[in-house]
Amino acid sequence: MEHRITGFDNYLFKAGRHYEIYEKLGAHLAEEDGEAGTYFAVWAPNAAGVSVVGDFNGWNIDKNPMDSVEGLGIYDTFVPGVGKGELYKYVIRTQSGDILYKADPYGNLCQVRPENASVVTDIRDYHWTDDSWEAAKKKPHETNRPMAVYEVHLGSWKKSFDGANHGFVGYRQLAKELAEYVNYMGYTHVELIGIAEHPLDASWGYQVTGYYAPTSRYGTPEDFMYFIDYMHSQGIGVILDWVPAHFPKDEHGLARFDGMALYEHPDPRRGEHPDWGTYIFNYHRPEVSNFLVANALFWLEKFHVDGLRVDAVASMLYLDYGRQDGQWVPNDEGGRENKEAVEFLKHLNSIIHQRCPGAMMIAEESTAWPMVTEIPENGGLGFTYKWNMGWMNDFLEYMKVDPFFRKYDHHKLTFSFAYAYSEKYILVLSHDEVVHMKGSMIGKMPGEMKDKFGNLRVAYGFMTAHPGKKLLFMGQDFAQIREWSEERSIDWFLLDNEPAHRELNNYYRDLLHFYRSQSALYELDDEKAGFMWINGGDTERNMITFCRMTKSGKNCLLFHFNFSPVVYKGFRSGVPCPGIYTEIFNNSRKVYGGEEMLNEAPIHSEPIEWDYQDNSIQYDLPAFGMVAFCFDYVPPKKSQTKGSRARKSYLRKSAAKRTRTESKKGTAKKTGRKKVKK
Structure with missing residues (x-):
């Protein structure tokens, strides 16, 4: 031969x-x-x-x-x-x-x-129909577009009850049903967990044995190609979770493949994860690096995937990740950085952006490693986006606290704005936050059920208005109560049987469509010019007010968030310029489960100094409220008034340390309780 x-x-x-x-x-x-x-x-x-x-x-x-x-x-x-x-x-x-x-x-x-x-199979025979979609990806990916990701585990998004195929629904059926839901809700992308072949369901696909094989749980490679092709025909992008950090020790897999350490590093202090019980790839070996880079290109080029979310990047970057003293070996300079992994990531991203310029490379990186989304030529790792794990941790810790005590954690609400533009971020509320006894999103919220839903509404609103792209795990957009498990379908029955869950789903659907319709929420997502503080220090009332700006200054947005169960009538807030402020979103609508406290008439600003601004407006603010006003920004004249001079001084201070005690006129009440004079 x-x-x-x-x-x-x-x-x-x-x-x-x-x-x-x-x-x-x-x-x-x-x-x-x-x-x-x-x-x-x-x-x-x-x-x-x-x-x-x-x-x-x-x-x-x-x-x-x-x-x-x-x-x-x-x-x-x-x-x-x-x-x-x-x-x-x-x-x-x-x-x-x-x-x-x-x-x-x-x-x-x-x-x-x-x-x-x-x-044995042949993946060359599938006839693709997404030529126009693929042609658009030949241009570099643009980060100034809306991006709302629906994170999905196909095996538990929907289960089959006919007893066939271990309860798994096939790629082709899933494509049509999932696309219909995604478009109904307003997501722009799906991110799929666990597509590369893996032996254990409970690993969710993060312990891979078949890097070049879509899992046969849901069908053949051609079936998966159809899934992606159909998603593209419906205007939906597809992102895959990709795991180049480690692999399992299963006998039939890569472990000790030819009787010796081949794909893994031979030194267990470099080649094994003590906590995970897995092997670590030997990035220094060219053939192993080649295996991984070619694999990334395989999914992008052969399967037309639109992006890869790279799992566990932090574990790749640090030699001492998950290790105690004596369990790891420093690099040649005595440091903890894994130089081979760093070079691998730079090379990986450089090659992908050369060959697949429209593809997204997304880092799940949980530390403060610098320049993750900067190009390698400037010393960065070259990723398109980074998951904002810091925001997620701080924000969830804030939301778990009873509103009466939130003032002591106000900094957890505002700190993320200090670094929001240091990387190109995706804000994530992923599967990792609703497993391992962490409970569901609604389960994290404090109070009785009515308060839990109110908290979740304002939480999702804040996430939508905050700079950065968005990702939410399945089931959380209708407030699934049970913690997620790969063994069962998500609890779709709640939508039909529990009005509060349907209302929350209506809310999140409208929130996504609102996000996609407002250029202020994505046009300047990576630029400081796209954000303006109004009041970040109202700790006593659990409030925060800011603006999202557009390039033209037209259709800018003023957001006010109330993370308390207190209703405010005639609340006064500073505004960045004189003009007309029109409410275009309010989370208190009855169809969302709220009390319908709307500001229906356009509001004309008044030349009353407030929040260190020269002008202000008055409006009603619901409990656990999010209100958004549209306005056209008129830059102030060069000559400064007393208010604008004070604002400059104000902006030099930490937003988290400021407090406000104004707004003496309004009345307030706790939801469902007697009125309290303020």
Whole structure:
């Protein structure tokens, strides 16, 4: 048999630059001497010998030995008569004489768990219909557009009750039903958890054994291609969770693939996660780096995926991540930074942005590592976006506190604005926040059920108005009460049986459509000019007021948030300029479960100094309220009035430390309680 791996393949692979290596390694339908069959190739440089087995040879380890490609550590063979649908594994004879049965690292299809053999398939035959969508992605991704992500675990978004296929619904059916819901709600993208093949449902797909295979739980690779194609036809982008940080120790997977550390670092202080029980990729080895970079390109180019959310980036960046003293080895300068992983990420993002300029690379990075979203040429890691984990932690801690005590945690509400423009952020309320006894989003809110829903409404409103893109995990947009579990469908029955959940769902739907309709909420998302404080220090009343601005100054937005159960009539707030302020969103509508405290008439500003502004307006503010006013911004004249001079001084102070005791005229009441004079 003539080897199909060339010297040029050898050169590129050993240099870590063979970005289509998946076209060479793995199982590929082929023809030799006029006979159809399958060509197999696998990288196993430490093996004493390799053969391929399957139903086609009775799983006889001696029947189809593979030939060594000299100097590459690659073994290959052509087996005539083997076609689509055949099961196979590689049999590795180790230097110590052990026999290992391994799934194909580059295989495109696996058996449905708990079986784990690879399956011969062909992903070249699918006919794509998204040419215009793909053509638009040839331009660099634009961050000044709305982006509202629906994070989905397909296996539990909807379960089948007919007893077929382990209760899993197929990619094709899911595509139509999911797209309908996503468009109804107003999301722009879906982010899919657990698509690459994995043996354990409870890992949610974060312990991958088949990096080049969409999980067979929901169908074939062609079925998944249809899923993405259909999403694109409905105007919905698709992001995949991608896991280059670690892999499991399952015997059929990458672990000790040829009897020795191959994909993982050989030193356990560098090559194992003590807390997770997994192996860490050896980023210093070019062939391993090549495996991962080519895999990222595989999903983007072959499956037309629109972006990858890179899992656990922090664990890649730090050598001491999750380790105690003595469990890790410093770098050559004595530091804790993993230089090989840093270079891998820079190279990964550079290549992707060269070949797939419209693709998004999103970092789940939980530390303050600098310049995550800066280009590598300027010393950054090169990601398009970074998950804002700091905002998520602070904000949820604030929301969990009873409103009576929130004034002591007001800084957790405002601190994120201090660094909102240091990276290109996505604000996330992801699956990680509703598992492992953390409860659901509605479960985190304090008070009785009515107060919980009020808290959740103002929380989602604040997230929408805050600079940054948005992500919410499934079930939380209708206030699922139970903590999420991969073993069951999310609780759709709440929408039909519990009015409060339907009202919350109505609210979040309108909130998403409002977000997409207002350029102030995304046009200057990455620029400080897109934000203006009005009052960030009203700690006593749990309030915050700010503006989101547009490039033109037209249709800017003034937001006021009330994180307390107190209603304010005739509340006065400073405004950035004189003019007409028209309420265009109010979360107290009855269809949202509120008390319908609306400001229906346009409000003319008055030349009354307030909040260190020269002008102000009066309006009614509901309990747990979010109100948004539209206005046209008129920049102040050069000559400063007393109010504008005071504002400059005011802005130099920390918003979190300021307090306000004005607004003496209004009356207030706690929801459902007697009126209290203010």
